[in-house]
Amino acid sequence: MERRGFVKEIGIGLIGFGTVGAGVVECLQKNGERMAARTGVKLVLRKIADVDLDRDRGVKVDPAILTRDGNALLTDPSLDIIIELVGGTGFAKEVVLKALQNGKAVVTANKALLAEHGPAIFQLAAKKGLPVGFEASVAGAIPIIRAMREGLVGNRFQRIYGILNGTCNFILTKMEKEQVTFEHALKEAQAAGYAEANPALDIDGFDTAHKAVILASLACGSPLPMKAVFVEGIRGLAKIDMEYAKGLGYRIKLLAVIKLADDCVEVRVHPALIPADSLMASVSGVFNAVMVDGDMAGQTMYYGRGAGRLPTGSAVVSDLADIGMALASGVPPPPVFPAGVTAPACRSMGEVTNRFYIRLALLDQPGVLGRIAAVFGSHSISLASVMQKETQTGRHVPVVLVTHRAKESDCLAALEEIGAMNVTNGPAVRMRIEDLGAEK
Amino acid sequence: MERRGFVKEIGIGLIGFGTVGAGVVECLQKNGERMAARTGVKLVLRKIADVDLDRDRGVKVDPAILTRDGNALLTDPSLDIIIELVGGTGFAKEVVLKALQNGKAVVTANKALLAEHGPAIFQLAAKKGLPVGFEASVAGAIPIIRAMREGLVGNRFQRIYGILNGTCNFILTKMEKEQVTFEHALKEAQAAGYAEANPALDIDGFDTAHKAVILASLACGSPLPMKAVFVEGIRGLAKIDMEYAKGLGYRIKLLAVIKLADDCVEVRVHPALIPADSLMASVSGVFNAVMVDGDMAGQTMYYGRGAGRLPTGSAVVSDLADIGMALASGVPPPPVFPAGVTAPACRSMGEVTNRFYIRLALLDQPGVLGRIAAVFGSHSISLASVMQKETQTGRHVPVVLVTHRAKESDCLAALEEIGAMNVTNGPAVRMRIEDLGAEK
Numbered sequence: 001m002e003r004r005g006f007v008k009e010i011g012i013g014l015i016g017f018g019t020v021g022a023g024v025v026e027c028l029q030k031n032g033e034r035m036a037a038r039t040g041v042k043l044v045l046r047k048i049a050d051v052d053l054d055r056d057r058g059v060k061v062d063p064a065i066l067t068r069d070g071n072a073l074l075t076d077p078s079l080d081i082i083i084e085l086v087g088g089t090g091f092a093k094e095v096v097l098k099a100l101q102n103g104k105a106v107v108t109a110n111k112a113l114l115a116e117h118g119p120a121i122f123q124l125a126a127k128k129g130l131p132v133g134f135e136a137s138v139a140g141a142i143p144i145i146r147a148m149r150e151g152l153v154g155n156r157f158q159r160i161y162g163i164l165n166g167t168c169n170f171i172l173t174k175m176e177k178e179q180v181t182f183e184h185a186l187k188e189a190q191a192a193g194y195a196e197a198n199p200a201l202d203i204d205g206f207d208t209a210h211k212a213v214i215l216a217s218l219a220c221g222s223p224l225p226m227k228a229v230f231v232e233g234i235r236g237l238a239k240i241d242m243e244y245a246k247g248l249g250y251r252i253k254l255l256a257v258i259k260l261a262d263d264c265v266e267v268r269v270h271p272a273l274i275p276a277d278s279l280m281a282s283v284s285g286v287f288n289a290v291m292v293d294g295d296m297a298g299q300t301m302y303y304g305r306g307a308g309r310l311p312t313g314s315a316v317v318s319d320l321a322d323i324g325m326a327l328a329s330g331v332p333p334p335p336v337f338p339a340g341v342t343a344p345a346c347r348s349m350g351e352v353t354n355r356f357y358i359r360l361a362l363l364d365q366p367g368v369l370g371r372i373a374a375v376f377g378s379h380s381i382s383l384a385s386v387m388q389k390e391t392q393t394g395r396h397v398p399v400v401l402v403t404h405r406a407k408e409s410d411c412l413a414a415l416e417e418i419g420a421m422n423v424t425n426g427p428a429v430r431m432r433i434e435d436l437g438a439e440k
Numbered sequence: 441m442e443r444r445g446f447v448k449e450i451g452i453g454l455i456g457f458g459t460v461g462a463g464v465v466e467c468l469q470k471n472g473e474r475m476a477a478r479t480g481v482k483l484v485l486r487k488i489a490d491v492d493l494d495r496d497r498g499v500k501v502d503p504a505i506l507t508r509d510g511n512a513l514l515t516d517p518s519l520d521i522i523i524e525l526v527g528g529t530g531f532a533k534e535v536v537l538k539a540l541q542n543g544k545a546v547v548t549a550n551k552a553l554l555a556e557h558g559p560a561i562f563q564l565a566a567k568k569g570l571p572v573g574f575e576a577s578v579a580g581a582i583p584i585i586r587a588m589r590e591g592l593v594g595n596r597f598q599r600i601y602g603i604l605n606g607t608c609n610f611i612l613t614k615m616e617k618e619q620v621t622f623e624h625a626l627k628e629a630q631a632a633g634y635a636e637a638n639p640a641l642d643i644d645g646f647d648t649a650h651k652a653v654i655l656a657s658l659a660c661g662s663p664l665p666m667k668a669v670f671v672e673g674i675r676g677l678a679k680i681d682m683e684y685a686k687g688l689g690y691r692i693k694l695l696a697v698i699k700l701a702d703d704c705v706e707v708r709v710h711p712a713l714i715p716a717d718s719l720m721a722s723v724s725g726v727f728n729a730v731m732v733d734g735d736m737a738g739q740t741m742y743y744g745r746g747a748g749r750l751p752t753g754s755a756v757v758s759d760l761a762d763i764g765m766a767l768a769s770g771v772p773p774p775p776v777f778p779a780g781v782t783a784p785a786c787r788s789m790g791e792v793t794n795r796f797y798i799r800l801a802l803l804d805q806p807g808v809l810g811r812i813a814a815v816f817g818s819h820s821i822s823l824a825s826v827m828q829k830e831t832q833t834g835r836h837v838p839v840v841l842v843t844h845r846a847k848e849s850d851c852l853a854a855l856e857e858i859g860a861m862n863v864t865n866g867p868a869v870r871m872r873i874e875d876l877g878a879e880k
Binding site for chain 1: 466467471478479595735
């Protein structure tokens with residue numbers, strides 16, 4: 001790292017001039033001077049690379065700094081920091097690794113890349129003594145990475161709950177507030193530009209899982225593999241379950257759940273019933289939120305826009321400022337993952353305990369409910385509440401059960417046994433309940 | 441600043457071994473090693489000074505590091521950072537200024553000190569190239585200072601709303617949820633240890649005002665004087681207004697409001713009606729929250745415990761880590777307030793605009809309400825709603841008015857005129873409405 005003189009000027013190269021890239025440019029143009037006054041470092045955008053140089057991004061850029069050749073930036077001696085906004089895990093990976101190899105710091109918003117290739121990236125960065133900024137990779141504008149790494153640095157993390165996908169939260173909020181079906185809400189999300197034509201990455205939970213593994217890795221101090229995460233999405237969530245959940249005092253959110261014990265960690269993403277009067281339940285529409293439980297700070301929560309041109313741009317730019325100051329100081333920052341910390345074991349999903357919401361279409365005959373209850377009992381699951389609605393037409397009636405805390409594997413075994421009893425119509429609907437509170 | 445070698449050890453001296461001091465010690469004892477691994481810096485608590493060395497604080501400390509002589513720490517060459525937890529603005533000020541004078545970095549949780557003597561302290565720190573940490577001075581465990589200075593560094597701040605006093609929020613939550621009087625709720629807060637025997641600093645809004653002026657100064661990039669803040673507390677808030685507010689879809693919170701325009705800033709602390717379905721309205725009990733509106737990030741919110749041994753200790757320790765790293769790097773951090781930025785003008789309270797909640801005890805005679813409405817109209821205030829309850833015993837009936845946006849001075853003039861009309865019983869109750877949303 002070159003130690004610069006009194007005028008601390010840091011050269012920036014941006015690869016990937018899409019929505020977020022344009023947001024970064026706008027942010028630097030509007031507030032760059034203000035930032036330089038605050039930080040003592042001037043961030044100078046010297047090169048922008050993108051395959052498409054013709055599209056209007058709504059920001060004016062000197063054409064001389066535009067190029068189609070991303071690779072050229074990686075060896076450009078005038079650049080100190082490379083912003084990777086290419087997306088995906090192909091060329092983006094190459095960009096990040098080559099930039100580090102060439103002695104350049106990196107800022108990225110690419111959660112998939114970090115979730116899948118984090119170890120290689122952070123290892124190389126540590127070896128080269130170079131910072132990697134990734135504030136924008138989780139929860140957009142919310143400075144959650146900084147909060148965990150700096151604001152809560154004195155804490156042992158115990159639990160983290162995240163609403164990390166704006167598309168899913170938009171769909172769930174719509175379903176709840178307007179009593180529409182999942183399919184209807186998804187279409188509206190697509191029409192509003194919040195969901196892709198192929199929405200799988202969002203609604204099947206993988207985007208949330210990428211972010212969850214990043215937060216869990218930070219909490220553990222060591223990168224966790226993607227396979228550590230249990231993932232279940234919200235595709236096809238039934239309207240009726242939203243209504244039952246509401247009646248029970250809950251709302252349904254696609255939740256990232258991270259729980260740490262001394263010897264193991266559990267990381268999972270799934271729809272969950274959370275108390276309707278909790279702050280997390282009030283997070284509506286495309287907003288994101290993260291609740292962090294530390295042994296010293298207690299519960300803190302962070303809320304804001306999880307995506308979008310300027311919110312994500314704001315997060316990228318905060319990394320530029322931070323890294324700009326570090327480069328100007330000439331002192332390598334501490335590595336993201338401390339040397340010598342090994343990742344704890346990951347709790348297998350079967351061992352995870354939860355309270356469960358279960359809906360069955362049950363044969364309307366005397367004794368059936370009792371037999372069902374007995375099956376749960378034989379699997380060490382006790383029922384907290386049973387709600388059987390008035391008989392409708394047909395031989396099966398909907399029955400909603402809420403269990404006390406039970407093991408995932410026990411719950412599955414009980415439901416398998418019940419399924420084989422020939423008293424239900426169709427498979428059980430099962431969701432986990434997270435109280436977000438004092439439970440361990 | 442001495443540049444240290446490979447083992448980066450930073451000597452800490454703590455002056456003021458009270459509740460928070462003990463929290464700091466516990467945090468360092470429990471998580472110090474973990475922090476050293478994360479930051480590459482070892483924080484070593486070398487001295488603790490307090491007038492009372494006998495009291496049991498629930499933490500074990502080597503008696504050899506204890507002293508009654510706080511002054512001795514200020515010249516102790518083994519100390520790099522002085523933590524000021526003395527409180528007040530007397531000896532505490534001396535501690536902070538002398539420590540800086542002697543080349544030591546400072547960490548403080550003292551909002552009153554910073555609100556009243558911030559300019560002198562930050563000026564000296566900038567001159568000496570020394571960091572001053574004050575994360576713990578606002579909103580306890582919530583890393584709001586860091587969020588504003590780093591996470592949102594690319595933003596121009598537009599509005600900030602804060603619930604910054606746990607005691608007041610406890611009282612208001614109690615009043616609302618249990619329908620008790622202010623006096624009753626205050627007694628419960630005192631019994632629970634949340635309110636002092638003399639609760640004036642909390643309930644009259646001054647503690648919130650200290651914190652508001654710190655946040656407003658950060659937002660402006662230049663220290664604002666305490667006299668910039670308009671302060672009104674919650675003392676004697678009537679139960680009935682809480683109920684009317686609820687009926688109108690609002691909750692009452694003691695709110696810090698900071699609004700920035702290009703040429704001026706307004707900073708005020710007062711009870712405010714905020715939408716019951718807003719996230720801020722869901723902040724209950726002793727918890728704090730800050731909502732920040734930035735031109736790039738949009739709205740972000742930060743929530744957590746605003747006080748207490750470990751939460752505040754966690755914030756102090758985050759500053760130690762940050763400053764420890766800065767000292768180890770040997771490079772002075774950027775000053776808290778950039779040179780050359782001058783504070784914007786402060787909008788006088790009379791010029792501030794708001795919607796208002798007004799309750800009058802009005803003479804129950806034909807034409808009176810019309811005359812009242814006419815007075816508001818003559819002062820350019822239009823009424824959004826008028827609610828007159830069924831006549832009770834007596835000649836006066838409660839009437840609740842909600843105005844459209846109006847100037848504070850106009851509202852006061854109208855109420856003065858109404859007061860002189862001899863149609864009301866007692867003074868009007870008046871509160872401001874903050875929609876926290878898109879209004880400018």
